[in-house]
Each structure stands twice: as structure tokens, then as C-alpha cells.
Amino acid sequence: MDIEIARFNMIEQQIRPWEVLDAGVLSLLATVRREDFVPAAMRALAFVDTQVPLLPGQPDGPRMLEPRVEARLLQELKVQRHEKVLEIGTGSGFMAALLAHRAQQVFTLECHRDLARAARENLRRNGLMNVQVLDVSAADGTRGLPAEAPFDVIVLSGSVAEVPQALLDQLKPGGRLGAIVGDEPVMRATIVTRVGQAQWASSDVFETVAPRLQGFAEKPVFQF
Numbered sequence: 569m570d571i572e573i574a575r576f577n578m579i580e581q582q583i584r585p586w587e588v589l590d591a592g593v594l595s596l597l598a599t600v601r602r603e604d605f606v607p608a609a610m611r612a613l614a615f616v617d618t619q620v621p622l623l624p625g626q627p628d629g630p631r632m633l634e635p636r637v638e639a640r641l642l643q644e645l646k647v648q649r650h651e652k653v654l655e656i657g658t659g660s661g662f663m664a665a666l667l668a669h670r671a672q673q674v675f676t677l678e679c680h681r682d683l684a685r686a687a688r689e690n691l692r693r694n695g696l697m698n699v700q701v702l703d704v705s706a707a708d709g710t711r712g713l714p715a716e717a718p719f720d721v722i723v724l725s726g727s728v729a730e731v732p733q734a735l736l737d738q739l740k741p742g743g744r745l746g747a748i749v750g751d752e753p754v755m756r757a758t759i760v761t762r763v764g765q766a767q768w769a770s771s772d773v774f775e776t777v778a779p780r781l782q783g784f785a786e787k788p789v790f791q792f
Contacts, residue, residue: 569612571603578602578615578635586636586774590643596669597639605662605690606632619779622659622683630659630680631779633725637757638663641723641746644759644773647671651720654738656709657781661687663725664699674699675716677709679782709783712738719743726781727755736760736768748778751787 579597588594603614613620619631632638642663647653647670655664658678664687667674676699678684684703691699702713710732712722717738724731724747731747739745739762749758756772763769 574615575602578617582617582634582636583639586640588636588639588643592670593639593643596642596666597635600662600665600669601694602635602662604694605660605665605687607660607686623680628779630657630683630726632659632662633778634776637748637776637778638666640774641757642666642670644757645721645723645744645746647721652716653721653723654713654716654719655723655725656712656735657725658687658701659683659725661690661699661701663723664701665691665694665696667721667723668696668699671721672698675702675713676700677702677704677713679704679709705783709781710734710785714738722746724748724781727778728781728784729787730785731758731760732784736762739768741765748776752777 606614606620610620617634621627621631623629651671653667653671653674655676658676664674664676681703684701688701712735718740719738720740720743722735722745727748741762743762745760747758748755750756754775755777757774758772760768760770
């Protein structure tokens with residue numbers, strides 16, 4: 569496989585058609601080595617429009633999101649160089665790498681110890697020193713990182729039934745949270761902006777389906 573041709577095709581055939589036109593985001597995707605963040609056994613899928621399993625023998629476990637989904641979320645969040653970012657669900661560290669190139673500082677939480685360890689190594693090999701990977705319990709993700717709050721941007725790299733208020737409270741005024749919200753077969757990538765002390769505005773930007781983040785509550789099922 570010619571890596572650079574595969575990377576070019578990923579951008580031109582998957583990402584641009586998904587309305588990702590921000591030149592800075594496209595430049596990042598052309599230069600950050602996605603293949604370095606894919607498990608060795610799955611490297612052939614690095615540039616494919618699919619979710620990539622991250623743990624051996626767990627095809628339904630943690631997965632990298634499709635390149636177009638990561639790119640579109642990054643574009644919609646409009647991360648700036650002076651901003652502080654929290655990611656929940658580090659996975660292999662690829663989204664954290666993209667965020668680190670755009671932000672001043674990134675904190676990222678991962679509940680799988682092996683993934684957290686691999687992500688630290690992936691980020692180190694790519695020379696990214698402004699990312700801190702925190703190995704936490706699944707429940708900790710729902711609480712965010714109060715010790716470092718408030719944040720300009722919070723990213724949930726997976727889906728949730730609904731966004732916990734505790735995370736919204738950790739946004740600065742003007743801060744944005746990106747999450748994939750809802751239930752199969754249709755979920756919506758949503759951007760929530762803090763517009764006041766106790767006010768948030770929400771907008772749905774595209775439909776997709778993503779694996780659940782562990783530790784986040786499901787909505788109760790109504791029963792007669």
C-alpha cells in the first residue's frame with residue numbers, strides 16, 4: 569500500500585465530501601500520521617472509512633471513529649491555539665493528536681489502562697508534548713476533570729445517551745462541547761456552546777453512529 573496515496577484518497581474521497589473544507593483541518597489530516605495510531609494488526613484499515621477496533625479480540629469494544637467523523641468534529645469545534653481542551657475517550661490518541669496541534673493544552677481521559685499506555689507512546693513518538701493522558705475509571709469520564717476546569721473545548725470521542733450536566737458546567741463562557749448523542753439506529757453529532765452562566769445552546773451538525781463511551785448512563789426505558 570502506498571501510504572501517501574491512501575492518505576490523499578482518504579482526504580479527497582471521504583473527508584472533503586463530508587463538508588470538511590477548513591484548510592487547517594485538511595492540512596492536519598495530511599500531516600499527522602494516522603497509521604501511527606492504529607494497532608499494528610489493523611494498520612491496513614488506517615485510511616478506510618470504518619471504525620477500527622483498538623483491543624485484540626474485542627471487535628465491539630473501543631474503536632477509532634471514522635476519519636470523516638473525527639475531521640468534521642474537529643472542524644465544528646473551531647479549536648484555537650490559546651485554548652485548553654478536555655477529551656473523554658482517548659482510544660489510540662489520534663483525536664488527541666489532532667487537538668494538540670490546534671490547542672495550547674489537551675487533557676484526555678481513558679478508562680482502559682492498555683489503551684492509555686499505548687496512546688501515551690503514540691503521542692510521544694509523534695512529538696506531542698502538550699497532551700496529558702490520564703488513566704481513569706469509566707465513571708470518572710462522566711465527571712470530567714474538575715481540577716483543571718474550566719475548559720474552552722470538551723470532546724467526547726464516542727457516543728452517549730445524553731451529555732451529563734457535570735461536563736457542561738466545566739465549559740468556560742463561549743466554550744464548546746462536541747458529542748455524539750442518541751441511540752441506534754440514528755445518533756447526532758451535537759455541538760453545545762455555553763452562552764451564559766447557566767445557559768447553553770445546542771445544534772445538531774450531522775448524523776452518525778458511534779460506539780458507547782463506558783460509564784455514561786443510559787436513559788431509563790419507559791415501562792407500563
